[in-house]
Amino acid sequence: MNILIFGAPSAGKGTQAELIREKYGLKHISTGDIFRYNVNNNTKLGLKVKDYLSKGELVPDEITVELVADTIAKLEKDGFLLDGFPRNVFQAEALDEILKKNNMKIDAVVNIDVEEKLLIGRVIGRRICKECGASYHIKYNPPKKEGICDKCGSEIYQRSDDTEEVYKERYNIYLKQTLPLIYFYCKMGILKNVDGNNKPLEVFESICESLGDCHD
Ligand code: AP5
Ligand code: MG
Numbered sequence: 001m002n003i004l005i006f007g008a009p010s011a012g013k014g015t016q017a018e019l020i021r022e023k024y025g026l027k028h029i030s031t032g033d034i035f036r037y038n039v040n041n042n043t044k045l046g047l048k049v050k051d052y053l054s055k056g057e058l059v060p061d062e063i064t065v066e067l068v069a070d071t072i073a074k075l076e077k078d079g080f081l082l083d084g085f086p087r088n089v090f091q092a093e094a095l096d097e098i099l100k101k102n103n104m105k106i107d108a109v110v111n112i113d114v115e116e117k118l119l120i121g122r123v124i125g126r127r128i129c130k131e132c133g134a135s136y137h138i139k140y141n142p143p144k145k146e147g148i149c150d151k152c153g154s155e156i157y158q159r160s161d162d163t164e165e166v167y168k169e170r171y172n173i174y175l176k177q178t179l180p181l182i183y184f185y186c187k188m189g190i191l192k193n194v195d196g197n198n199k200p201l202e203v204f205e206s207i208c209e210s211l212g213d214c215h216d
Contacts, residue, residue, distance in 0.1 A: 001026065002104060003211070005083045006182065007112035009170040010123035010162075011196050012203060014135050016112060017083045019204045024211075029071055030083040031064055033133050036159070040130060054160040056169035058087060058177070065094040072098055088177040092184055109185040110207055112196035116171075123167050127156040141200070 001024060005013045014030060021028045035053055038046030045063075052059045068085050086092040099105055114122075125138045131154035136143050143150050161170065185191045192210035196203050 001107045003081045004106055004109040008119055008174050010119050011112045011114045013083045015200050017081055026079045026081040028081050032084045056161050056166040061090050069098045092181050108192050109190050110192050112194055114196040123162050126162055129156050130154050
């Protein structure tokens with residue numbers, strides 16, 4: 001099973017992706033996580049994309065599409081969960097081509113639908129691990145020991161784009177460029193809309209229900 005996970009910035013894509021990955025044994029591919037890893041490690045790619053991330057702008061398509069094409073081509077088998085890609089029509093069409101080349105297809109697009117007023121609270125309170133990328137929230141999902149990742153013991157930090165001002169930019173880009181893709185996948189008959197306003201485990205239950213008919 002290959003899945004796309006969709007939703008506004010801070011809707012809970014990463015949180016749900018972790019649970020889906022565990023249950024269905026899928027490879028989680030998050031373009032945002034890959035970019036952040038490269039920024040934190042000062043790689044060539046990281047230096048190229050750093051400013052786009054901190055301003056909340058999209059990284060140019062040629063960089064992002066090449067990254068996803070390489071990552072998918074290197075997969076040993078089907079079974080991935082793509083998070084944060086595609087984000088516009090160009091990327092959606094490029095993904096079609098990449099999948100065709102690799103004899104793969106998307107089985108489901110999970111759209112996590114969250115009321116706009118809840119999103120800002122989720123983004124401002126988020127903290128992530130510098131090392132393994134695990135995501136926390138100071139109120140809804142705090143680590144056991146303040147400032148320290150439960151999973152790997154490394155330091156947790158606040159993303160440079162998790163401010164109210166940058167969030168506005170990210171959300172506007174989402175409305176203009178990413179949200180229209182919902183109709184693209186709805187027409188293909190593979191869209192699963194899930195209520196993302198509830199607690200993480202409740203959202204996960206709804207996702208599993210929606211995937212029931214796709215899982216062979
Ligand atoms: P990316 O990393 O993809 O960020 P995003 O889409 O803005 O989404 P987030 O990671 O912010 O949120 P999420 O939905 O994963 O939420 P999470 O589970 O963490 O992209 C970052 C940047 O990289 C982009 O701005 C761009 O520059 C670049 N980029 C990436 N992909 C690109 C592409 N394809 N093209 C071009 N550029 C690209 O949850 C958020 C918080 O809420 C957490 O604290 C969590 O604990 C909490 N939470 C989660 N679920 C719940 C719940 N149900 N109830 C309460 N709290 C919850
Ligand atoms: Mg994320």
